[in-house]
Amino acid sequence: MIESYVKILVLCVNGIALGYFVILNTTYLIMGFIAYWGLRRHARRLKLLDIEDLILTSNVPPITIICPAYNEENTCIEAIRALCTLNYPSYEVVFVNDGSEDGTMQRLINAFSLAPTDRMPMADLQTAWIRGIYQSDSYPDLWVIDKVNGGKSDALNAGLTFCRTPLFCAMDSDSLLERDALTRIVRPFLEDATTIAAGGSIRIVNGCTVRNGVLERVGLPRSLLARFQVLEYLRAFLSGRMGWDVLNATIIVSGAFGMFRRRIVIEAGGFATNTVGEDMELIVRLHRHCREKGIPHRVAFVPDPLAWTECPESVLTLGRQRDRWQRGLIDSLTWHLKMLFNPRYGRIGMTAFPHFFFMEMLGPLVETLGYLSFVLALCFGLVNNIYIAAFLMVAFVLGAALSIAAIGLEELSLRRYPGWSNFLQLFVLAILENIGYRQLVTFWRVRGILSSILGVKTWGRMSRRGFSGEEVL
Amino acid sequence: MLDLDWIHDLAVEDRIFLLLIGSIAFVFCLAGMFATSAVVFRLRNIRMTAYWERLERKWETEVIAVMAGEKDCPSLWRRVGKNEELSFIDFLVRFARRLEGEERRVLSELARPYLPQVAANVRKGNTESRAEAAQALSILGLPEYAEHVVTAVHDPSPLVAMIAARSLAREKQVEYAQTIIDNIDRFGNWTTSFLSSMLASLGPEVAPTLRRAFVDPRQSPQVCTVLTESLRELHDLPAADLAAEKLGSEEDREVLAACLRLLGEVGGPRHLPMIRPLVGAADFVVRAHAITVLGTLGTAADVPILRDAFLDSSTWVALRAAKALLQLGKAAVLIELAGAANDRALLARQVLAEEVV
Numbered sequence: 001m002i003e004s005y006v007k008i009l010v011l012c013v014n015g016i017a018l019g020y021f022v023i024l025n026t027t028y029l030i031m032g033f034i035a036y037w038g039l040r041r042h043a044r045r046l047k048l049l050d051i052e053d054l055i056l057t058s059n060v061p062p063i064t065i066i067c068p069a070y071n072e073e074n075t076c077i078e079a080i081r082a083l084c085t086l087n088y089p090s091y092e093v094v095f096v097n098d099g100s101e102d103g104t105m106q107r108l109i110n111a112f113s114l115a116p117t118d119r120m121p122m123a124d125l126q127t128a129w130i131r132g133i134y135q136s137d138s139y140p141d142l143w144v145i146d147k148v149n150g151g152k153s154d155a156l157n158a159g160l161t162f163c164r165t166p167l168f169c170a171m172d173s174d175s176l177l178e179r180d181a182l183t184r185i186v187r188p189f190l191e192d193a194t195t196i197a198a199g200g201s202i203r204i205v206n207g208c209t210v211r212n213g214v215l216e217r218v219g220l221p222r223s224l225l226a227r228f229q230v231l232e233y234l235r236a237f238l239s240g241r242m243g244w245d246v247l248n249a250t251i252i253v254s255g256a257f258g259m260f261r262r263r264i265v266i267e268a269g270g271f272a273t274n275t276v277g278e279d280m281e282l283i284v285r286l287h288r289h290c291r292e293k294g295i296p297h298r299v300a301f302v303p304d305p306l307a308w309t310e311c312p313e314s315v316l317t318l319g320r321q322r323d324r325w326q327r328g329l330i331d332s333l334t335w336h337l338k339m340l341f342n343p344r345y346g347r348i349g350m351t352a353f354p355h356f357f358f359m360e361m362l363g364p365l366v367e368t369l370g371y372l373s374f375v376l377a378l379c380f381g382l383v384n385n386i387y388i389a390a391f392l393m394v395a396f397v398l399g400a401a402l403s404i405a406a407i408g409l410e411e412l413s414l415r416r417y418p419g420w421s422n423f424l425q426l427f428v429l430a431i432l433e434n435i436g437y438r439q440l441v442t443f444w445r446v447r448g449i450l451s452s453i454l455g456v457k458t459w460g461r462m463s464r465r466g467f468s469g470e471e472v473l
Numbered sequence: 474m475l476d477l478d479w480i481h482d483l484a485v486e487d488r489i490f491l492l493l494i495g496s497i498a499f500v501f502c503l504a505g506m507f508a509t510s511a512v513v514f515r516l517r518n519i520r521m522t523a524y525w526e527r528l529e530r531k532w533e534t535e536v537i538a539v540m541a542g543e544k545d546c547p548s549l550w551r552r553v554g555k556n557e558e559l560s561f562i563d564f565l566v567r568f569a570r571r572l573e574g575e576e577r578r579v580l581s582e583l584a585r586p587y588l589p590q591v592a593a594n595v596r597k598g599n600t601e602s603r604a605e606a607a608q609a610l611s612i613l614g615l616p617e618y619a620e621h622v623v624t625a626v627h628d629p630s631p632l633v634a635m636i637a638a639r640s641l642a643r644e645k646q647v648e649y650a651q652t653i654i655d656n657i658d659r660f661g662n663w664t665t666s667f668l669s670s671m672l673a674s675l676g677p678e679v680a681p682t683l684r685r686a687f688v689d690p691r692q693s694p695q696v697c698t699v700l701t702e703s704l705r706e707l708h709d710l711p712a713a714d715l716a717a718e719k720l721g722s723e724e725d726r727e728v729l730a731a732c733l734r735l736l737g738e739v740g741g742p743r744h745l746p747m748i749r750p751l752v753g754a755a756d757f758v759v760r761a762h763a764i765t766v767l768g769t770l771g772t773a774a775d776v777p778i779l780r781d782a783f784l785d786s787s788t789w790v791a792l793r794a795a796k797a798l799l800q801l802g803k804a805a806v807l808i809e810l811a812g813a814a815n816d817r818a819l820l821a822r823q824v825l826a827e828e829v830v
Binding site: 029041044045047048049050053054059060061117118119120121122135164189190191192193194386389390393394397398400401404405407408411412415423427 | 486489490493496497500501503504507508510511514515518570601604605608632636662663664665666667669670706788789791792817819820822823826
């Protein structure tokens, strides 16, 4: 009797998992086609409104780059030098030292001739105690806020408190912006005055050559784990984010590089400090805030402004990162659960939010159960060849097809990976990632769900190699 | 007719199996299609890059020779293949953007035989190709094709209309200023700074038209703001009196702020009586702008007003007041405020320190 119940259960789970894979991959497929259309449109519009020309002939708004850092003594100098040489007419850099325990602050003082100065907070956001504010003698537009450790969101809020420009750019200290990234990401703010936030594409810097904060050569990383992430980022940004942008339903702007309208972010309360997914949470909250207040708004994704970021190359670090991302996703969605299928929140409430809730947040659970029940069903001979073929098809072949589509989108748009060798390697990776890597990521995401249930709020220790490639902890 | 009766003869399991085989074939075809597309995109990119490099090599030296008077136009036209005509226009547009005067005229002459084809595209095709045609005509085909570009300003697509309007403005076609102004409302989503720069790029000759539009009571606040900003960018002195007059009657925050910014640049002491009342406006944006203008135009009589504004509930107003005091040469007052035992002393110190930097 029990055996038959177990069989029914396994078969039910198998059916649900199969259905999940079909819906998930079909959604991705549709997104891919929408993104294809969006990228083509974007490329043609770029030709019509040359961005350099636009910047030169328009009064572009000044920008503050807020760059929080914690224990970044090995990378901070190069990162700031890169930020100080961006191609944009009017911007200042606010580097926030978030209570680093290493020599970050001293190195900054020495390298940029920092001197203590006075600066009045321009917003009322609560942050950890600010020990001092410094201005550089060598780069007058460089400011450093030295504060007690309070986490990334707290550091961003500290920077935001002292921001005096209508737009600010939030980024990670381990990200490297292409020189024209600001001119490109500001474009949606010029084209549409209702734009409140915009995100750019993020790429993996591992394997690339960086000299004096400038990306000189693009290449694939040596580590297989990092290579898989290259493909993941291509898929996520060119297919996913671009697709949602065309549908005007963007709910994520990556914390590694995003531009925001200062006034609206402060109005909404700044970055949430009690989540590790502050980037997504802010965007969801901004949508909610604007909808509830009747403020016309748009959150845009622009594929061409690129930020290059370092990705984890060890299994442990990558696992911690994905665990954290999943917890961030859960916080962002559960805190604003009211938006789910709520027509008051427009396309966000009716499309993007449900997708992220069911497919991205709960999906890993279904996927894991699906894998387990599939193995069980195989072991006990519960499924026929038809089911086996169907499962492999939707879980693996369609997955590979979607990754290959992302490579096609890259060829259509940015084409940052030169040479046939890189191109062919991406193809091989598109097939390989479905065997092992994808399951591993799913496992970490399930772990993230469990961590979230257990109330874990920590960021997790991350190791960095720096742009020069030497590992630092 | 395709005979599908055999499907009905199959058992349910066989039908499912058949469906599955079909699905598998579809998914594999899909994967194959994506892979082929990726390879095709790459090959096409390589081919297109090579094609453009070849064409540019072929035309660039010839175009320079024509501009230098070493060769004539027909010699270059002979080098433009039948299927290369639109590519040639594309090439000339990119070239022309960097040039002016006689050199630009030569490029227009080179484009002349191919412009009828471009002109036909203004009314057909998708949004982007219509916009592209309007842009090419405004760069290479004015004044002959002005009518076509103006048609594009009235295009149902705001993008086409915007590209056409911007092109006319950049080509300094002042006679079409009114057409552009009439369409500003359609470009409502674009930022004010972008639209005002566009109008200002028409040059100082456009100022009378802008002023006429500015005093027109039918203008929406958004258009009025754009016009004011354009006049400010042009440093149009006669606009100061009009802006000062507007301060007494206008209620829109953006229009008031734009008028105050304009007065800050081209106004004079005679406008102070209209500006001072706005220091007490309920909206902090208006207060902040009024304070800034006092820093530029004000007199010693305004120091008490600025001292009060330094203690305004808005930090932005206080910051402007501190800067205004410095602008009026009242650093001593600011130093005194910096020594006070209140929160704002920090702001005074900041402004003093920034002045030193």
